[in-house]
Amino acid sequence: MKTGKKIEARTLRGFHDKLPSEALIKAKMLATLRRVFDSFGFVPIETPHVEYLEIMGQEQTGEEIQKQLFRWLDQGERQVALRFDLTVPFARFIVQHRGEVGIPFKRYAIGEVFRGERPQAGRYREFTQCDFDFVGTDSTAADAEIVQVIATALKALGIGEFLIRVNNRRVLNGAMEILGIGDKTVDVLRTIDKKDKIGIDAVKEELRDGVGLSNDQIEGFLNFISLSAGASPSEVLEKVRSYEGKSAVFDQGVSELRTMETILAPLDSVKDCYSIDFSIARGLGYYTGIVYETVLKASPGMGSICGGGRYDNLTKSFSDEDLPGVGASFGLDRIVAALKELGLTEDTGTPAEVLIVCERADSAPVLYRTAETMRQSGINVEVFPEAVKLKNQFVYSERHGHPFIMFVESTPEGAFSCKLRNARTREQNIFNSVEEVSDYMLRERK
Amino acid sequence: MKTGKKIEARTLRGFHDKLPSEALIKAKMLATLRRVFDSFGFVPIETPHVEYLEIMGQEQTGEEIQKQLFRWLDQGERQVALRFDLTVPFARFIVQHRGEVGIPFKRYAIGEVFRGERPQAGRYREFTQCDFDFVGTDSTAADAEIVQVIATALKALGIGEFLIRVNNRRVLNGAMEILGIGDKTVDVLRTIDKKDKIGIDAVKEELRDGVGLSNDQIEGFLNFISLSAGASPSEVLEKVRSYEGKSAVFDQGVSELRTMETILAPLDSVKDCYSIDFSIARGLGYYTGIVYETVLKASPGMGSICGGGRYDNLTKSFSDEDLPGVGASFGLDRIVAALKELGLTEDTGTPAEVLIVCERADSAPVLYRTAETMRQSGINVEVFPEAVKLKNQFVYSERHGHPFIMFVESTPEGAFSCKLRNARTREQNIFNSVEEVSDYMLRERK
Numbered sequence: 020m021k022t023g024k025k026i027e028a029r030t031l032r033g034f035h036d037k038l039p040s041e042a043l044i045k046a047k048m049l050a051t052l053r054r055v056f057d058s059f060g061f062v063p064i065e066t067p068h069v070e071y072l073e074i075m076g077q078e079q080t081g082e083e084i085q086k087q088l089f090r091w092l093d094q095g096e097r098q099v100a101l102r103f104d105l106t107v108p109f110a111r112f113i114v115q116h117r118g119e120v121g122i123p124f125k126r127y128a129i130g131e132v133f134r135g136e137r138p139q140a141g142r143y144r145e146f147t148q149c150d151f152d153f154v155g156t157d158s159t160a161a162d163a164e165i166v167q168v169i170a171t172a173l174k175a176l177g178i179g180e181f182l183i184r185v186n187n188r189r190v191l192n193g194a195m196e197i198l199g200i201g202d203k204t205v206d207v208l209r210t211i212d213k214k215d216k217i218g219i220d221a222v223k224e225e226l227r228d229g230v231g232l233s234n235d236q237i238e239g240f241l242n243f244i245s246l247s248a249g250a251s252p253s254e255v256l257e258k259v260r261s262y263e264g265k266s267a268v269f270d271q272g273v274s275e276l277r278t279m280e281t282i283l284a285p286l287d288s289v290k291d292c293y294s295i296d297f298s299i300a301r302g303l304g305y306y307t308g309i310v311y312e313t314v315l316k317a318s319p320g321m322g323s324i325c326g327g328g329r330y331d332n333l334t335k336s337f338s339d340e341d342l343p344g345v346g347a348s349f350g351l352d353r354i355v356a357a358l359k360e361l362g363l364t365e366d367t368g369t370p371a372e373v374l375i376v377c378e379r380a381d382s383a384p385v386l387y388r389t390a391e392t393m394r395q396s397g398i399n400v401e402v403f404p405e406a407v408k409l410k411n412q413f414v415y416s417e418r419h420g421h422p423f424i425m426f427v428e429s430t431p432e433g434a435f436s437c438k439l440r441n442a443r444t445r446e447q448n449i450f451n452s453v454e455e456v457s458d459y460m461l462r463e464r465k
Numbered sequence: 466m467k468t469g470k471k472i473e474a475r476t477l478r479g480f481h482d483k484l485p486s487e488a489l490i491k492a493k494m495l496a497t498l499r500r501v502f503d504s505f506g507f508v509p510i511e512t513p514h515v516e517y518l519e520i521m522g523q524e525q526t527g528e529e530i531q532k533q534l535f536r537w538l539d540q541g542e543r544q545v546a547l548r549f550d551l552t553v554p555f556a557r558f559i560v561q562h563r564g565e566v567g568i569p570f571k572r573y574a575i576g577e578v579f580r581g582e583r584p585q586a587g588r589y590r591e592f593t594q595c596d597f598d599f600v601g602t603d604s605t606a607a608d609a610e611i612v613q614v615i616a617t618a619l620k621a622l623g624i625g626e627f628l629i630r631v632n633n634r635r636v637l638n639g640a641m642e643i644l645g646i647g648d649k650t651v652d653v654l655r656t657i658d659k660k661d662k663i664g665i666d667a668v669k670e671e672l673r674d675g676v677g678l679s680n681d682q683i684e685g686f687l688n689f690i691s692l693s694a695g696a697s698p699s700e701v702l703e704k705v706r707s708y709e710g711k712s713a714v715f716d717q718g719v720s721e722l723r724t725m726e727t728i729l730a731p732l733d734s735v736k737d738c739y740s741i742d743f744s745i746a747r748g749l750g751y752y753t754g755i756v757y758e759t760v761l762k763a764s765p766g767m768g769s770i771c772g773g774g775r776y777d778n779l780t781k782s783f784s785d786e787d788l789p790g791v792g793a794s795f796g797l798d799r800i801v802a803a804l805k806e807l808g809l810t811e812d813t814g815t816p817a818e819v820l821i822v823c824e825r826a827d828s829a830p831v832l833y834r835t836a837e838t839m840r841q842s843g844i845n846v847e848v849f850p851e852a853v854k855l856k857n858q859f860v861y862s863e864r865h866g867h868p869f870i871m872f873v874e875s876t877p878e879g880a881f882s883c884k885l886r887n888a889r890t891r892e893q894n895i896f897n898s899v900e901e902v903s904d905y906m907l908r909e910r911k
């Protein structure tokens with residue numbers, strides 16, 4: 020019946036559907052990340068997508084984000100909101116379930132978050148976050164483990180060469196104390212953070228004219244920061260010796276970086292992919308100790324693909340009990356963009372390795388039986404469901420990108436043969452048993 | 466600082482957090498389902514959690530669900546709503562992206578949906594759905610494949626013995642036509658659907674007094690339904706021969722079941738777990754052909770854990786173009802409940818197989834290096850991050866349920882030994898190299 024007014028099929032502005040090729044990349048990436056988290060004993064938790072507005076829109080939530088909240092009055096007259104990140108729900112979670120999960124606690128969370136931002140190319144109002152945190156411990160070993168998880172995960176994702184740049188907010192604060200500019204910490208860091216954007220000359224100008232530092236102070240601070248340029252972690256930790264003994268905060272910060280280095284230095288997983296970089300600040304308010312950023316060597320302009328750091332108290336909005344911790348967050352959209360840019364994603368629209376075409380309706384039992392046998396060998400097999408024109412089945416296969424197409428011949432007496440065509444090379448092979456074709460495909464896979 | 470008003474850490478009524486043990490079970494279950502979907506060439510898609518209200522709250526959405534929608538006016542004055550299922554968004558998706566994904570199209574989707582139902586034990590306002598559909602084909606082979614996917618998935622989940630009960634709405638409608646009660650189809654099916662709840666005598670009474678059937682008609686219909694009781698699919702398809710040749714709809718329905726049987730009979734995956742059952746109707750409006758329900762043999766009272774069927778037109782709210790298909794949905798909450806009830810879930814709070822305890826702060830480098838080496842062998846290893854009292858580390862380990870605890874001894878000269886304790890049996894073993902302990906753990910795993 021062609022009746023009834025039709026509804027326009029459309030997504031909301033700023034929201035989008037993930038087509039199979041994108042959803043497949045995401046699923047594969049998240050499976051890899053979960054495997055790495057699991058291997059370090061991080062545990063998954065899930066929190067609801069909807070929370071009380073007072074939890075999401077609290078004072079500590081920045082004004083900008085407060086404006087971006089999706090919020091409403093629910094059926095029970097409660098002010099509610101969609102979560103805008105996974106950190107605030109985790110803070111709420113750990114206060115609510117501390118007795119059940121215990122402290123220390125290392126968790127990861129993967130989920131969609133929502134922000135009513137002005138839509139831009141590649142930025143959506145619903146996007147996926149992937150956070151992992153180790154809370155309830157002051158130990159620098161936990162900070163080191165975060166670096167190790169980042170490195171292990173990025174290697175497992177096969178994203179190419181990367182550099183995890185590590186700093187310590189205590190070192191920065193201590194250095195400014197030593198240079199007599201400890202009262203201008205916030206302004207200095209805010210300016211330094213712009214270095215990559217505006218260039219070093221503009222930074223100097225702003226430090227002098229805006230922040231009010233003397234030329235000596237500017238020189239002194241920039242000299243300190245440049246200590247870490249191009250040096251290995253152990254070299255940096257040698258170079259800073261001349262600054263030690265002047266500020267307790269500085270000395271503590273350096274000592275933490277040394278402890279971290281003793282743990283990381285023997286590890287294969289972080290070899291050549293971690294540096295100490297005194298120019299990393301990572302914003303202003305939240306972090307209090309070691310901080311991280313990660314850049315891809317092939318596309319440094321892309322920005323950080325995994326960052327984080329140590330904080331003193333995750334739960335201060337909910338509880339008087341302090342809860343220190345350290346955590347980081349993978350920038351999934353940037354990682355996908357990088358994998359694509361580097362040509363590291365297979366642009367496939369199907370997990371199936373072969374399409375068995377259907378030439379006669381009555382052959383379906385043999386085709387489905389053949390497919391089942393191949394699946395039992397671990398091969399992903401799709402059967403075309405009806406005997407439409409072969410041309411249409413080829414169009415289907417090309418659209419989805421099956422690496423192989425298979426033509427099965429069989430007789431009522433049970434004789435079996437098949438032709439396997441490599442979709443890329445067009446090479447064809449004949450096999451006389453399901454086992455033979457399965458073995459061939461498993462060999463070709465390697 | 467102990468200042469500032471604290472916010473109460475709580476979830477909304479009807480919403481809940483998933484603690485690690487629950488989130489681990491869910492993650493494992495979904496990974497298994499994804500693997501099975503992949504092996505049949507179903508592709509994942511993702512749609513947003515938020516949609517236009519006119520899409521979610523359209524006429525075809527039942528009144529009950531319309532009331533349960535989470536809906537609001539967004540920042541752009543758009544009427545929006547959280548999705549209440551994954552079927553309506555899929556219908557919207559396939560109309561919007563038909564040109565990109567092509568037809569036929571077999572997709573799966575896993576995601577959270579939202580309904581403002583009255584909270585009940587075990588039922589939440591946010592819950593996970595897992596749907597798979599094969600659209601754009603009339604072929605019965607697609608219906609057969611759905612049965613095969615259900616069977617393969619449930620076996621992979623290790624959920625114990627189950628039965629997929631298959632019927633065809635055409636057979637039911639045809640049988641009623643033959644019995645001269647074709648004008649009362651809706652009322653008869655509504656009554657029959659209550660059989661398990663109210664019992665056969667109450668059904669007979671209602672068919673007579675409510676629906677207005679004669680005793681002969683009641684007898685005739687119940688006789689027809691009972692044909693399938695306790696019989697194998699091939700036996701049922703023999704028994705119905707006496708009804709054939711009287712109704713075109715009936716004959717078409719039986720013919721589809723026969724085609725399905727020729728495909729399913731040779732398959733290992735469905736052996737002994739599929740039956741034809743004429744008492745299955747699966748509601749009234751939506752389905753038009755073959756329908757399915759799945760019950761666990763160990764807990765039939767739990768209801769269906771995977772159901773679905775064939776429909777004529779998925780997209781009629783959005784498009785004049787017909788789109789037939791067949792699909793099913795896994796009842797994830799029921800599957801988890803069943804796995805728990807059957808004692809088939811490991812009640813563990815961690816994916817880590819061993820906790821390496823930390824006895825001295827300066828041993829961290831050796832512990833982290835040891836853990837890394839074990840991870841390279843594929844073992845999930847957690848290191849306790851600080852040298853607190855061993856008792857506290859044991860409490861941590863017991864709480865999370867690490868199967869093994871490991872004590873590492875090493876000398877500055879590089880001599881290594883470790884003691885591995887089985888947390889359950891308390892058995893202890895000493896090893897003199899990381900390789901030895903890894904080999905032992907891999908052997909014990911099997």
